[in-house]
Amino acid sequence: MPSPGTNGKSPLFYRLVLPLLVPALILVVWQVLSDKGFFRTSILPSPLVIAQTLQSLLASGELLGHLRTSLVRVFEGFAVGAILGTVLGTLMGLSRFWDRALSLVTGLLRPIPTIAWIPVLILWMGIDEGSKVTVIAVGSFWPVFMNVLQGVKGTDPKYLEVARVLEKNRWVVLSQVILPSALPSLFTGLRVGLGIAWASVVGAELIAASSGIGYMIMYAREVSQPDVMLVGVVTIGLTGLLMDFLVVQLEKRLFRWNQAAGEGSK
């Protein structure tokens, strides 16, 4: 169904067909090369084999079990990290005192990669849930914190003047001017933070766990099941994609005022 303005291609083509075309092509080439014996199956199984493994792992409930464990960890850690990041970012964004008082500490801790915390946290907290959730919390804290801080500080002084002229109290200024204007930044932070949280849960589970997607991958490597490994890897990617999609949808719902605008005061 040709529609004007898109070179005779329907919007569906751009929204669904085109993005799926490239992965489909890769899969076909991969399958063909596997059939011709280009790859050693002990290293890279063919897409069909992986699909069969996926099916059986789904049927046995094993995959979903691991996925659930990982997701629970992510949401626990993400909730903690995001709340702390929002609170601390707002506090430092609003108060010069706290900004100065904490800037060196946060500046010092921020460049430390999340994985570097894993051994430290295992030493301090053992290898049970606590350390993994903490790793995720640390990973998701930084993007949320940085974006909220920047968003709060970046409130257009022109808007603050409007509130001053209208004699609004601090609470109204915070809740109706500063926070709404920082909300797009907060969402950017949440989106990035959730991505990092998901990436770091796998990292944490690769090192020490007895369940979860990361554990599943690690265990499959030990027992030489490359197909299970790849199912795990693909699951991580798909879940991450889905989470990102959901956050974007939520963002669109919440920011009717920020769409179409494009420009505006960030």
Next chain:
Amino acid sequence: MRDSRGSLHIQGVEKNFALPQGDLRVLAGIDLEVAAGEFIVLVGKSGCGKSTLLRLIGGLETPSRGEIRLGDKGIEGPGLERGMVFQEPRLFPWMTAWENIAFGLRAGTEAKEGEATVGKYLSLVGLSGFEGAYPHQISGGMQQRAALARALVSRPEVLLLDEPFGALDALTRIQMQLEILRIWKESKGTVILVTHDIDEAVFLGDRIAVMSDRPGTFRDILPVKLPRPRDRSSAPFVKIRRKIYNEFFHSTRKEG
């Protein structure tokens, strides 16, 4: 409330801005007595300090020298008794037109009363039907009118208007001038309005303060003693217009 409330006393006001390359003197020797209920228009070329003077009266800046009093009280910071419409609409993009206007209500306004007031001014500025629209969904002129309504809902004694009709087409502009006059008469408040438009100045003002280039001073303060509504094509109107026009062409050849 036509007593000393709403009267403005500006005495020897000077304003310098500290810049890296030294002080920039923007206003010098500004004296003006504004009676309560008076309509003053400021005209002057771009950059002569009109907005700065309004911000001083609004309490967003403090004078480097001299003083500004409202009634018998010195001005210390902004206040609801001085309503301000900035040169840009400054609507909050996350609020609808209605919410933006309601933001101007005094704290503690009863919900019902507030709703009635917002509704009244919304239709007064011609935005009925757009109460649910976000700023990016309405035109620049409509945004400016919403900003005007936001400044009006708290019924300030002094209204400071910085080129409020700058973004409007000629026809809507004339309509808004009539609205402003109506609002002004009804509220009996004081109005200080900045404009580039000489015609608008003569049409609206009780007095017109003509400002010189930086540092801004009052080159002349012209009373306009014509009854309202004023006829833009009447001989006295045209005469005052020409007089202001000449003020600008005497010292500088070109006017932007």
